[in-house]
Amino acid sequence: xxxxxxxxxxxxxxTPKQQLLIAVxxxxxxxxxxxxxxxxxxxxxxxxxxxxxxxxxxxxxxENYFKSxxxxxxxxxxxxxATAGLIIVIVPIFSILFTIFERGRAxxxxxxxxxxxxxNGPNDPLGQGGLLHxxxxxxxxxxxxxxxxxxxxxxxxxxxxxxxxxxxxxIKFLVQAMSGVPSIVAGLFILSAVVFPITKSSSGLMGGLAxxxxxxxxxxxxxxxxxxxxxxxxxxxxxxxGGTQWRTISLIVVPAAKSGLITATILGLxxxxxxxxxxxxxxxxxxxxxxxxxxxxMGSLPFYIWKGFTFGTPxxxxxxxxxxxxxxxxxxxxxxxxxxxxGSGEKK
Amino acid sequence: xxxxxxxxxxxxxxxxxxxxxSDVANANKARKQPGSGALGVGLEAxxxxxxxxxxLVIRDxxxxxxxxxxxxxxxxxxxxxxxxxxxxxxxxxxxxxxxxAGEVLLNxxxxxxxxxxxxxxRLKVGMVFQKPNPFPSMTIADNVLAGxxxxxxxxxxxxxxxxxxLERAGLWNEVKDRLSAYGGSLSGxxxxxxxxxxxxxxxxxxxxxxxxxxxxxxxxTLKIEETIQHLSSTMTIIIVTHNMQQAxxxxxxxxxxxxxxxxxxxxxxxxxxxIFSRPKDIRTENYVTGRFG
Numbered sequence: 001x002x003x004x005x006x007x008x009x010x011x012x013x014x015t016p017k018q019q020l021l022i023a024v025x026x027x028x029x030x031x032x033x034x035x036x037x038x039x040x041x042x043x044x045x046x047x048x049x050x051x052x053x054x055x056x057x058x059x060x061x062x063e064n065y066f067k068s069x070x071x072x073x074x075x076x077x078x079x080x081x082a083t084a085g086l087i088i089v090i091v092p093i094f095s096i097l098f099t100i101f102e103r104g105r106a107x108x109x110x111x112x113x114x115x116x117x118x119x120n121g122p123n124d125p126l127g128q129g130g131l132l133h134x135x136x137x138x139x140x141x142x143x144x145x146x147x148x149x150x151x152x153x154x155x156x157x158x159x160x161x162x163x164x165x166x167x168x169x170x171i172k173f174l175v176q177a178m179s180g181v182p183s184i185v186a187g188l189f190i191l192s193a194v195v196f197p198i199t200k201s202s203s204g205l206m207g208g209l210a211x212x213x214x215x216x217x218x219x220x221x222x223x224x225x226x227x228x229x230x231x232x233x234x235x236x237x238x239x240x241x242g243g244t245q246w247r248t249i250s251l252i253v254v255p256a257a258k259s260g261l262i263t264a265t266i267l268g269l270x271x272x273x274x275x276x277x278x279x280x281x282x283x284x285x286x287x288x289x290x291x292x293x294x295x296x297x298m299g300s301l302p303f304y305i306w307k308g309f310t311f312g313t314p315x316x317x318x319x320x321x322x323x324x325x326x327x328x329x330x331x332x333x334x335x336x337x338x339x340x341x342x343g344s345g346e347k348k
Numbered sequence: 349x350x351x352x353x354x355x356x357x358x359x360x361x362x363x364x365x366x367x368x369x370s371d372v373a374n375a376n377k378a379r380k381q382p383g384s385g386a387l388g389v390g391l392e393a394x395x396x397x398x399x400x401x402x403x404l405v406i407r408d409x410x411x412x413x414x415x416x417x418x419x420x421x422x423x424x425x426x427x428x429x430x431x432x433x434x435x436x437x438x439x440x441x442x443x444x445x446x447x448x449a450g451e452v453l454l455n456x457x458x459x460x461x462x463x464x465x466x467x468x469x470r471l472k473v474g475m476v477f478q479k480p481n482p483f484p485s486m487t488i489a490d491n492v493l494a495g496x497x498x499x500x501x502x503x504x505x506x507x508x509x510x511x512x513x514l515e516r517a518g519l520w521n522e523v524k525d526r527l528s529a530y531g532g533s534l535s536g537x538x539x540x541x542x543x544x545x546x547x548x549x550x551x552x553x554x555x556x557x558x559x560x561x562x563x564x565x566x567x568x569t570l571k572i573e574e575t576i577q578h579l580s581s582t583m584t585i586i587i588v589t590h591n592m593q594q595a596x597x598x599x600x601x602x603x604x605x606x607x608x609x610x611x612x613x614x615x616x617x618x619x620x621x622x623i624f625s626r627p628k629d630i631r632t633e634n635y636v637t638g639r640f641g
Binding site: 164231233234236237238239240241242243244247248251252255256258 | 437439442444467468470471474475477479481483484485486494495497498499500543546547550
């Protein structure tokens with residue numbers, strides 16, 4: 001072997017000839033769809049897309065059928081459909097992101113993060129005012145929701161996976177049902193159970209409570225799945241070393257699941273950061289920075305966006321788009337953080 | 349793994365090539381006879397039955413384990429060997445639907461008596477599992493000392509205990525320079541010896557080993573067998589194994605379990621040399637000579 005000079009090759013890769021064939025296939029499919037649009041009454045971008053998709057399937061099917069037989073041809077149909085599904089999902093997402101960036105760009109400026117709207121109206125030029133009050137409010141309310149939901153959510157998951165008490169089944173059912181609760185119901189619940197009978201006024205705390213109703217099931221369900229992935233061997237090893245169940249959970253199971261639990265928490269945060277309906281009902285809005293969650297109304301990013309659109313002036317609508325851009329960026333960053341953290345956990 | 353002390357390797361090679369099973373067993377017989385040492389009372393299982401749900405999986409097993417001996421439990425898969433040793437440190441009840449009957453006496457005290465502190469029992473009767481399972485969130489050093497933390501025990505000098513346990517498990521020389529690496533970075537055989545070291549740190553009187561070598565290569569297996577022989581002077585070891593050469597090499601006594609489709613039963617128990625050379629029961633003979641199972 002040593003005097004032979006072998007180059008590493010990848011014989012399973014497509015040769016240039018095969019790649020050319022794929023390109024030819026796509027060209028043929030495009031030509032077919034073009035001709036069909038020309039000669040039939042079907043018109044427009046959608047017709048092109050649909051016909052291109054159908055003719056790609058047919059061309060691929062034909063090629064594979066004559067080259068390798070019916071099984072390979074069927075396989076190519078499945079591949080085509082899967083690819084089409086991917087495109088159908090991806091295109092709207094990028095379209096949404098592009099629109100938000102395009103429309104939000106006009107309202108974006110650094111002053112957004114320094115000012116609030118207490119002395120600016122909907123007709124003021126875009127350079128004035130900002131969404132600081134909304135950022136602070138969202139931060140405080142999501143923070144309150146996190147403080148409430150994190151312990152409850154993770155303890156619920158521990159009850160379901162580790163303790164497996166007699167209430168496991170009903171609680172599991174409840175958690176699943178709760179994760180389907182419409183967000184406005186969470187807001188109405190806080191409104192009727194806390195705001196009307198007790199506090200009689202809106203505040204950031206009420207907003208945080210409403211958000212926690214939505215956050216608890218997300219954290220509980222994701223944490224439950226993470227904990228189920230921890231091998232039973234580790235629990236047995238902990239018990240066999242003379243640990244009580246609680247010490248085994250807190251010293252071994254939870255640390256082993258740490259990265260997954262952090263991901264669960266971030267997913268919970270991302271879930272509620274954009275919730276609008278409950279905040280409209282119970283947080284009261286407000287245009288000034290209000291750092292006190294116990295007193296007077298508190299703004300939030302979703303509220304800011306909603307309010308801008310209801311004013312309807314060109315300036316306020318541009319402000320809303322900028323707000324959407326900021327909110328989406330935050331949620332994106334949270335998701336990226338979640339992906340990174342869970343990925344680093346898998347490598348170990 | 350491959351650069352450990354040379355003496356150990358020589359030692360292993362002589363053991364690795366037995367001319368026949370009974371030769372090895374005879375060599376072991378000379379080493380230890382029942383009652384020859386200063387034996388304590390040890391562990392006694394009295395008429396153990398075990399169920400999963402409604403299904404009786406082991407029936408009426410009575411076995412004594414003298415202190416300072418190694419007992420191997422052999423038998424085909426599914427005959428209840430693992431279930432039986434899990435009743436000896438009350439790990440059996442950890443499985444949903446489990447039930448049992450009988451007594452397990454540790455130094456004369458029934459470990460199933462009402463009011464017994466289960467965690468104390470498991471400190472005295474340690475366990476090594478089939479698959480190496482070091483705690484992934486802990487370093488090698490933390491893994492060894494995990495039992496102290498779990499059971500909230502105090503120790504005078506953690507470094508000494510760490511070195512002693514790793515030394516006894518035959519791992520010290522391989523890991524002494526990287527005690528702060530994660531346990532998962534070791535090879536499978538090293539991980540299993542790490543798990544043995546972890547069990548030793550809480551100073552158990554009895555060590556249960558549930559097929560500790562079934563996931564390991566022959567080299568690692570021999571190292572663990574060496575470890576078992578070193579440990580056997582200071583503690584009682586009960587090892588479940590599918591490898592009959594292993595039973596012959598490491599054990600003083602051997603018990604043969606069998607299930608004829610129903611619950612598993614203890615067919616025969618005796619000094620390892622006798623089980624392998626002149627078993628009393630024809631079924632044992634068939635099994636150890638490889639005619640079935």
